[in-house]
Amino acid sequence: MELSAVTRRSAADEVHDQLLNQLVSGSAPVGSRLPSERKLAEALGVSRPVVREAIARLATSGHVEVRQGDGAIVNDVTRTGGLDLLPHLLVAAPDGAVVDPSVVRSVLEVREYLGPWIAEKAAARAADALAEPLTTALAAIEAAPNGPAQQAAALVYWDHLVRGADSIAMSLIFNGMRRVYEPMLGVVADAVAAAEPADRYRALSAAVLDGDATAARAAARAVLGGATDVLGGFLDEMEQS
Missing domain, CATH: 1.20.120.530 (GntR ligand-binding domain-like)
Known part of the structure; x- marks a missing residue:
């Protein structure tokens, strides 16, 4: 996954949008698992709570499914998204x-x-x-x-x-x-x-x-x-x- 350090907007907003763009582009294929909070935090230059908030927003939208002990699994965003997508x-x-x-x-x-x-x-x-x-x-x-x-x-x-x-x-x-x-x-x-x-x-x-x-x-x-x-x-x- 190609990610860049967060430099603008609120950190959670930026992380959310970067991750969503990965889902939309297919860089994170349907059924795959997002990197761990720790790895994402390191790649993005933010704290783990910021990453956790962004992933929670993706889960609320139905774009990922967070499974205890199994991380965040990518859903098909064309089936879960609305006009905001x-x-x-x-x-x-x-x-x-x-x-x-x-x-x-x-x-x-x-x-x-x-x-x-x-x-x-x-x-x-x-x-x-x-x-x-x-x-x-x-x-x-x-x-x-x-x-x-x-x-x-x-x-x-x-x-x-x-x-x-x-x-x-x-x-x-x-x-x-x-x-x-x-x-x-x-x-x-x-x-x-x-x-x-x-x-x-x-x-x-x-x-x-x-x-x-x-x-x-x-x-x-x-x-x-x-x-x-x-x-x-x-x-x-x-x-x-």
């Missing part, structure tokens, strides 16, 4: 400069699938309350000088729609997806922005504010579907390279 799966290089195209694709697919539902519910449940925030957010999308700024404004726009949909479960899902999508902006923002022109957002706003749930669903599909199509070839090239 996606940022760790997204990064395909230690410095974060390269992302995993299969994860990018899955984020775009989920985004395209959930968006129409969100728009439909927002139109049905909160059309009147959304007039001011959607108008302001749409103006920011239209005025955005570049792709990253447009996509940042679009995230604010969708945040208003999610709140209007009035679903706590969807709000939490959106929060998790946003935390994953934001680090991707430097890679995909220009292409996504080109595939999601402001006129499609204007049509979406009109449908939502009219309270037309069916039209809102169709308009949201038109907004989000283009990005999945446009980026498909780009992601194929990344996967083949």
